[in-house]
Amino acid sequence: MRDVAIVGSSQTKFGKLPKSNVELFAEAAIDAINKSGLSQKDIEALFLGTVFSDFEEGQVNMAGFGGAEIGLGNIPATRFEGACASATVAVRDAAMWVASGQFDIVLAGGTERAFTMGTPFATRTFAMGGDAKYEAVTGNTFPGAFAMAARLYAVNYDIPLDKLMEMLASVTIKNHKYGALNPLGQFYGKMGDLTVEKVLSGPRIAEPLGLYDCCPFSDGGSAVVITTAEIARELTDTPVYIVGTGQGSAGALFRQKDFTKPKSRVASARMALKMAGLSPSDIDVIELHDCFTPAEAIALEAMGFYDWGTAAKASDDGDTDIDGTYPTNISGGLIGKGHPVGATGAAQVHAICEQLRGEMPQGMQVDGPEIGMTDTLGGDFGTIAHIVLSLSKRRK
Secondary structure, eight states: OOOOEEEEEEEOOBBSSSSSSHHEEEEEEEHHHHHOOOGGGGGOOOEEOOOSSSHSSSOOHHHHHHHHHHOOOOOOOEEEOBBBBBHHHHHHHHHHHHHHHOOEEEEEEEEEEEHHHHHHHHHHHGGSSSOTTTTTGGGGOOOHHHHHHHHHHHHHHHOOOOHHHHHHHHHHHHHHHHHTTOOTTTTTTTTTTOOOHHTSSSOEEEEEEEEBOOOOOOOOEEEEEEEHHHHHHHSSSSOOOEEEEEEEEEEHHHSOTTTOOOOOHHHHHHHHHHHOOOOOOOOOEEEEOOSSSHHHHHHHHHTTSEEEEEOHHHHHTTTSSTTSOOOOTTHHHHOOOOOTTTTHHHHHHHHHHHHHHHOOTOOOOOSSOEEEEEEETTTTTTEEEEEESSSSSSOO
């Protein structure tokens, strides 16, 4: 298997955008290609993540239309759907195809118009990522699922629920602080001064989760250009190598028992780190799936960064802030930057690439990171994918 690197990455502004899914992807894709030093004629395949395009616009076969929009020609173009992890799965598969030798240069990314759908419609379609037979019919939604997760976390680790939510308020305060600094974030210039009191007094969404514990619906697109290490070194002095990838799966929540310890996430993270020949302590910066404040703590523990039951306190202590042990979601994450589900995973990869290259906006650059990791959750831990990125080639 060949070494693989990213030579160009991009995302659009996230928020409510007056553009189609194809146009959102095209904006990010053209920028990523331009940054790579390549042109459209060099792209040999397109892997595109999108979840709700058929519901949003009545449009399926999105990959073919996306490729045609930017002039890629009659190359293979494939749509990937793994709920919110769709773009990460697309990036992972693109890396494997390049590593295998089938293609030398692949464009991967995602697109979504979740904000434009409106809250009632988006809520109904998002719920399809859970189990339709045993969850959706009960009225359960993803805020409901993570509200249950918060309560289960409190019981498992003997933390009073009000104390837990007070600690978890630090997650949204941190992520909005950096989201307010991110020009491409949905809340750029907004909510950078949240307080614990404001978070805890916010409108209730699914008790004990309030409005500020939840990520928004977003429109947006993202893209990365993936090629061989040899080609990458000809194009740039700062290729970002994909040194490890992982993917896991799970069924309905009732089959998982304790979903504060999601086995699919544990398996996927271990797979990615094993492939990279690294351990959690080697990771300098993290972009993970903070769809809700409890989700950030659960992800950090499942990925191996903190012992079970300790990540909420670590966040409250500032250990996941920009100058902490494990800087997490310094882009703003899903909560502060936005969550266009089909585009989120590749946007996380883009954020890590910018961190490793020292290109983050002012106030968001971690000091000298060399290795980063992404984590993207689809559905009820049904599709989980991880990518480990490094300034040097894999270390086996």
